[in-house]
Amino acid sequence: MSIIDFILPGLTYRLARGYHDRFNLTGLNNEVTNYSQALDLITDNLDDEIQDELRGSLDVQARLLYGLIHARWIVTARGLTKMIEKYKRADFGRCPRVFCQLQPLLPVGLTDIPYEKSVKLYCGRCEDLYSPKSTRHGSIDGAYFGTTFPHLLFLVYPSLIPPKSGPTDFGPTPKDLEGKGRGGGANARRIREEPEVALAEGVGGDISTASVALKAERYRPKIYGFQVHETARLQRWQEAVRDRQVGRLEQMEERT
Numbered sequence: 001m002s003i004i005d006f007i008l009p010g011l012t013y014r015l016a017r018g019y020h021d022r023f024n025l026t027g028l029n030n031e032v033t034n035y036s037q038a039l040d041l042i043t044d045n046l047d048d049e050i051q052d053e054l055r056g057s058l059d060v061q062a063r064l065l066y067g068l069i070h071a072r073w074i075v076t077a078r079g080l081t082k083m084i085e086k087y088k089r090a091d092f093g094r095c096p097r098v099f100c101q102l103q104p105l106l107p108v109g110l111t112d113i114p115y116e117k118s119v120k121l122y123c124g125r126c127e128d129l130y131s132p133k134s135t136r137h138g139s140i141d142g143a144y145f146g147t148t149f150p151h152l153l154f155l156v157y158p159s160l161i162p163p164k165s166g167p168t169d170f171g172p173t174p175k176d177l178e179g180k181g182r183g184g185g186a187n188a189r190r191i192r193e194e195p196e197v198a199l200a201e202g203v204g205g206d207i208s209t210a211s212v213a214l215k216a217e218r219y220r221p222k223i224y225g226f227q228v229h230e231t232a233r234l235q236r237w238q239e240a241v242r243d244r245q246v247g248r249l250e251q252m253e254e255r256t
Helices: 005-009 034-042 049-072 077-087 149-156 172-186 209-215 230-256
Strands: 106-108 120-122
Touching: 034 049, 077 149, 106 149
Parallel strands: none
Antiparallel strands: 106 120
16 A cells, blocks of 8 residues: 555545656645655655654645645646546546536535635536535545636636536446446435525524525635636626625515
């Protein structure tokens, strides 16, 4: 078993060893404690004596370092190519939404800051997010994939952008269909991320519909921190419509 399998057990989402490219390491020494030893641990070059002294903390730091390197590597030309192969094989799962017709998903982080949010799965067809069905994958830090990856992939390879209707370009394989026949449909369901709304007793008697609408979270596709232009324009229009609807709701609530 390799050291990577040890510090990231069962992480089928991981890719090739991006730490061979020094560009992927730039600045990480400021983000990872015991950076040099953590890198040596990843590359199996750590001295045995040091390994015994710092093993517990180094495992944590090596996992963080490898994850941050991974997030940088998958947006390189080689990394995108590898991820396209996985995307076409639907290695990250398929969208549970019926009208997406088993569209393959892509991993994405909700933040680039480690230890804040776990990885989610992005559907390019309905443009929504889902949680991985496996708790093992659901525990992976979203920063190990970053907020940029799926949107940069579709920007660089526009031919991969899924259609909004009709069959998907990368439909289910005979293996997928066989799994559904054995009850795999239930296992394939994802838990969709929904904002939590605290409801008072009496089924919303004290809850303002307008305030709930304003607090609803929205996923915003970003590339290196900037919203994707077409999506940003669409969301501005959607939010303007929402604000008008909220205004009408507030007027109705004032009259009641």
